[in-house]
Amino acid sequence: MANMNEQGVWEHVPSPFCGIGSDDLKIRVSGSRVEVLEHGDAVTKAAFEHPLGETQPLVDGKPASLEQAVARAAGIVAEAELPLLAGLATDVAGMRAALSLADHIGAVVDNMNSTAAMRNILVLQDSGWMTTTLAEVKNRADLFVAVGVDVEALFPRFFERHIWVDGMFVEAADRRIVYIGKGPSGYAAVSPDGRKPRVLLCEEEDLPAVVSMLRLLVNDRPVGVDSVGGIPITELKSLAKQLKGANYGVVAWAAGAMDWNHAELTVQSICEMVKDLNHTTRCSGLPLGGREGDQTANQVCGWQTGYPVRTRFSRGIPEYDPYLNASERLLGSREVDALLWLSAYNCANTPPDTDLPTVVLGRSGMTFDQTPQVYIPVGVPGIDHAGHTYRLDNVVAVRLFKLRDSGLPSSAQVLQLIEQSVRYG
Amino acid sequence: MLIKLTGGTVYDPAHRVNGRVHNLYIQDGRIVDPPAGAHVDIEYDLHGMVVMAGAIDMHTHIGGGKVNIARTMLPEDHRADPVTHTEHLRSGCGHAAPSTLTTGYRYAEMGFTAAFEPAVLPVNARQAHMEMGDIPILDKGGYVMLGSDDFLLRMMHDGADQKAINDYVAWTLNASQCIGIKVVNPGGISAFKFNQRALDLDEEHTYYGVTPRQVLKVLATAVNELAVPHPLHVHGCNLGVPGNMETTLKTIGGIEGLPIHLTHIQFHSYGTEGDFKFSSGAAQIAEAINANRNVTVDVGQILFGQTVTASGDNMRQHANAGHAHPHKWVCMDIECDAGCGVVPFRYRDKNFVNALQWAIGLEIFLLVEDPWRVFLTTDHPNGAPFTSYPHLIRLLMDRSFRNEQLSRLHPEAQKMTTLASIEREYSLYEIAIMTRAAAAELVGLSDRGHLGAGAAADITVYVPDDDREKMFSRPRYVFKDGQLVVRDGQVVNVVWGTTHVVKPEYDPAIEKQLASYFDRYQTMKLDNFIIQADEISEDGRGSVTIHPCWGGRGV
Numbered sequence: 001m002a003n004m005n006e007q008g009v010w011e012h013v014p015s016p017f018c019g020i021g022s023d024d025l026k027i028r029v030s031g032s033r034v035e036v037l038e039h040g041d042a043v044t045k046a047a048f049e050h051p052l053g054e055t056q057p058l059v060d061g062k063p064a065s066l067e068q069a070v071a072r073a074a075g076i077v078a079e080a081e082l083p084l085l086a087g088l089a090t091d092v093a094g095m096r097a098a099l100s101l102a103d104h105i106g107a108v109v110d111n112m113n114s115t116a117a118m119r120n121i122l123v124l125q126d127s128g129w130m131t132t133t134l135a136e137v138k139n140r141a142d143l144f145v146a147v148g149v150d151v152e153a154l155f156p157r158f159f160e161r162h163i164w165v166d167g168m169f170v171e172a173a174d175r176r177i178v179y180i181g182k183g184p185s186g187y188a189a190v191s192p193d194g195r196k197p198r199v200l201l202c203e204e205e206d207l208p209a210v211v212s213m214l215r216l217l218v219n220d221r222p223v224g225v226d227s228v229g230g231i232p233i234t235e236l237k238s239l240a241k242q243l244k245g246a247n248y249g250v251v252a253w254a255a256g257a258m259d260w261n262h263a264e265l266t267v268q269s270i271c272e273m274v275k276d277l278n279h280t281t282r283c284s285g286l287p288l289g290g291r292e293g294d295q296t297a298n299q300v301c302g303w304q305t306g307y308p309v310r311t312r313f314s315r316g317i318p319e320y321d322p323y324l325n326a327s328e329r330l331l332g333s334r335e336v337d338a339l340l341w342l343s344a345y346n347c348a349n350t351p352p353d354t355d356l357p358t359v360v361l362g363r364s365g366m367t368f369d370q371t372p373q374v375y376i377p378v379g380v381p382g383i384d385h386a387g388h389t390y391r392l393d394n395v396v397a398v399r400l401f402k403l404r405d406s407g408l409p410s411s412a413q414v415l416q417l418i419e420q421s422v423r424y425g
Numbered sequence: 426m427l428i429k430l431t432g433g434t435v436y437d438p439a440h441r442v443n444g445r446v447h448n449l450y451i452q453d454g455r456i457v458d459p460p461a462g463a464h465v466d467i468e469y470d471l472h473g474m475v476v477m478a479g480a481i482d483m484h485t486h487i488g489g490g491k492v493n494i495a496r497t498m499l500p501e502d503h504r505a506d507p508v509t510h511t512e513h514l515r516s517g518c519g520h521a522a523p524s525t526l527t528t529g530y531r532y533a534e535m536g537f538t539a540a541f542e543p544a545v546l547p548v549n550a551r552q553a554h555m556e557m558g559d560i561p562i563l564d565k566g567g568y569v570m571l572g573s574d575d576f577l578l579r580m581m582h583d584g585a586d587q588k589a590i591n592d593y594v595a596w597t598l599n600a601s602q603c604i605g606i607k608v609v610n611p612g613g614i615s616a617f618k619f620n621q622r623a624l625d626l627d628e629e630h631t632y633y634g635v636t637p638r639q640v641l642k643v644l645a646t647a648v649n650e651l652a653v654p655h656p657l658h659v660h661g662c663n664l665g666v667p668g669n670m671e672t673t674l675k676t677i678g679g680i681e682g683l684p685i686h687l688t689h690i691q692f693h694s695y696g697t698e699g700d701f702k703f704s705s706g707a708a709q710i711a712e713a714i715n716a717n718r719n720v721t722v723d724v725g726q727i728l729f730g731q732t733v734t735a736s737g738d739n740m741r742q743h744a745n746a747g748h749a750h751p752h753k754w755v756c757m758d759i760e761c762d763a764g765c766g767v768v769p770f771r772y773r774d775k776n777f778v779n780a781l782q783w784a785i786g787l788e789i790f791l792l793v794e795d796p797w798r799v800f801l802t803t804d805h806p807n808g809a810p811f812t813s814y815p816h817l818i819r820l821l822m823d824r825s826f827r828n829e830q831l832s833r834l835h836p837e838a839q840k841m842t843t844l845a846s847i848e849r850e851y852s853l854y855e856i857a858i859m860t861r862a863a864a865a866e867l868v869g870l871s872d873r874g875h876l877g878a879g880a881a882a883d884i885t886v887y888v889p890d891d892d893r894e895k896m897f898s899r900p901r902y903v904f905k906d907g908q909l910v911v912r913d914g915q916v917v918n919v920v921w922g923t924t925h926v927v928k929p930e931y932d933p934a935i936e937k938q939l940a941s942y943f944d945r946y947q948t949m950k951l952d953n954f955i956i957q958a959d960e961i962s963e964d965g966r967g968s969v970t971i972h973p974c975w976g977g978r979g980v
Contacts, residue, residue, distance in 0.1 A: 012950045128753040134948045135760040306503040306518035317507035397551040
């Protein structure tokens with residue numbers, strides 16, 4: 001567990017922000033000020049160090065007590081015909097409380113990253129996949145292929161922690177890196193001995209065709225063209241050979257970076273290619289996500305209801321629909337008539353534009369273009385209170401610790417108060 | 426408050442009570458001796474009813490990553506069995522991969538008060554406990570998986586002594602908050618990561634040079650020397666492979682008298698005779714179990730219909746993935762710790778292999794003589810969902826029903842089983858042994874599974890019925906820690922059970938070795954890996970109950 005070695009300095013602090021669950025951070029806390037002393041990166045440092053903002057709730061933009069804010073929030077969600085609980089960037093306890101409230105009031109639940117997450121979930125539900133986790137990458141991966149994602153922009157420490165180290169079964173010097181589609185924006189993928197990654201660039205709209213072609217070549221199917229998306233077939237052939245020859249290839253993608261219609265079909269092509277490769281060698285997929293509590297939301301919703309988010313409780317049973325229950329659609333079509341938005345990690349993730357009655361449970365310091373009816377600042381899991389979050393590989397739940405005493409309630413506490421208020425007035 | 430249960434017919438094998446009418450008293454959640462002259466606050470008239478301790482499922486996949494993958498994968502299965510929100514109960518879904526809340530309600534509604542998750546990966550134990558923390562009413566616990574983790578295999582490869590391995594095993598039990606040690610396809614999950622596709626008992630792991638037999642030996646020895654009550658819980662090599670009965674017999678023979686529990690033995694009892702090169706090895710397996718008192722088994726009965734198989738054995742799951750129905754499946758390699766495989770499956774009574782699997786499971790139930798050493802499981806959800814237990818109990822207790830069911834199966838399968846000729850019918854006393862008294866003893870729970878003074882008042886009351894399926898589907902009353910939770914087969918009150926664990930001692934020197942291993946090869950710090958008890962209790966509902974390591978069936 002994170003421990004305080006000297007006054008105000010914590011070691012072995014896990015990060016809920018970086019997606020890879022780095023837990024080697026050294027952090028100094030003075031009053032409410034948080035400073036990452038060691039192992040910070042662009043994502044983690046900014047997220048930990050964001051100054052504590054106003055801690056008092058606002059009702060109609062005016063300071064109010066927590067009781068007043070909770071009572072107003074309860075009124076809004078209880079009076080609604082079909083309330084929407086969205087955002088849902090929180091920890092396990094927060095998600096448990098959100099689902100309990102949703103079940104009681106007959107709401108729809110959705111997460112702020114669902115549009116991306118569904119590109120993976122639809123594949124899981126249609127054909128499945130073979131995937132791996134970070135320690136396997138660290139110790140086994142002799143070939144790492146990034147499809148359509150600039151890994152270091154999203155996960156700055158990915159290479160430092162998992163690739164450019166000597167693993168149990170592979171040395172850093174023997175690892176090979178390939179990018180398809182997008183190339184890297186920096187130098188994280190360059191090996192310590194100066195080898196640059198191999199990059200097969202193409203336009204985003206050509207990536208589905210390139211991935212399909214790679215799968216064909218992995219299966220030794222005949223092809224009648226010389227290039228696809230500007231990439232010569234010979235290049236793809238040699239990559240197919242490399243994948244088949246690797247002891248343990250890892251093919252990574254980030255659903256969040258695949259922003260085109262039916263990108264799930266490209267995810268499916270990647271996953272089916274990985275399955276094909278396992279006829280003769282070992283290879284695994286690695287879906288890169290796990291930020292802002294998206295894995296957490298889907299995990300908890302999964303075990304409590306059987307379904308991922310985009311599930312509604314309005315008929316007394318959980319009903320999952322990845323299209324009909326999308327928050328953007330529900331807000332746009334005005335099928336919902338109130339919004340509770342939860343964003344405990346990031347002030348920048350404010351609620352979508354809507355003129356519906358809106359309750360925001362947000363990280364303190366959040367500012368709004370449009371004043372919500374209720375804003376209750378909540379603590380950040382892993383800074384203001386203990387909790388649990390999931391890493392991108394979806395297996396490892398990370399224990400988060402309370403580092404400072406801000407007096408902010410957790411999202412779980414506020415949601416429980418709202419539910420109590422709805423139940424008992 | 427004093428509760429009196431009056432006039433019930435009690436089956437309490439731990440005290441050799443076989444259908445005797447007597448009263449029970451409950452105070453503060455415990456069974457107490459008849460208090461002289463005390464005022465009875467509530468009395469239940471149980472004349473003509475059957476009273477047993479709450480049932481214990483000692484092997485059921487109810488929580489952890491692979492279960493949640495199974496849930497997420499199967500929306501179409503959930504939609505056929507939605508569970509409605511009520512005043513007391515949360516909504517959810519049932520059938521093959523039920524939601525956690527529904528899991529608790531439905532187990533309780535069948536008279537179960539405890540269930541144990543048998544495949545907790547150390548690195549995923551936190552998730553398993555969080556999921557089980559959302560299972561109401563039941564007590565729970567987990568068996569933590571070792572045997573394909575690189576730390577153990579490295580130790581074995583480097584010739585570490587047994588004492589060091591014992592320390593690691595004990596540390597793992599502590600760190601993961603579990604009550605037993607499980608091994609799945611010993612070494613095989615790791616071997617699959619090195620592209621080995623099979624690993625028989627005496628076959629060497631291609632990288633470590635270690636064999637499954639050696640893994641079984643060191644782990645069974647560790648569990649025994651640490652005096653952990655639950656024997657090493659073994660999911661053997663070659664699951665589902667025709668002819669694997671030979672491996673199973675060698676496993677029993679090779680363990681040299683150490684206590685072991687062979688789980689879902691049905692899946693490991695196949696011969697290669699007949700036109701289809703698939704036959705029952707039940708008779709030989711049962712004979713070996715009968716002859717070796719160090720061995721316990723649970724059956725892993727299959728029942729027909731749609732389910733999902735979820736296992737740590739990704740080597741075998743990958744080999745069987747082509748049989749997925751519907752056609753989708755997941756295999757994962759996990760954190761140099763283990764793996765998992767999730768493959769939906771539909772067992773069909775007109776399919777020769779499935780029909781014979783059904784018969785093999787029942788043959789084992791009926792041919793193993795000692796009901797203290799054979800346990801009622803479907804390996805939920807791998808053989809069938811746990812909600813089919815009442816049906817399974819009827820198959821065991823009612824020969825004419827069993828033979829009538831048998832007559833509907835694939836005709837060639839009927840020819841390949843001796844089931845029709847087996848006359849045995851389980852008695853209520855024997856059912857109480859296998860689902861209560863023996864299960865509690867096997868797991869290491871001294872105050873559950875019986876009705877003696879001091880025991881937790883986990884009590885199930887049934888209305889006798891010749892249709893045993895009906896009887897066991899719908900208890901009249903279920904009490905959990907003295908509180909009435911089920912009336913007439915419906916949950917009327919939601920309480921929260923405890924998490925049972927053991928905490929064997931170890932030499933803290935092992936943590937130094939582990940810390941440097943974690944820093945070098947793992948992706949989290951050792952201290953962040955360890956699960957603290959407050960993670961289970963901080964929601965205000967859960968708790969951790971530590972059981973002594975008293976040796977169980979040890980030698």
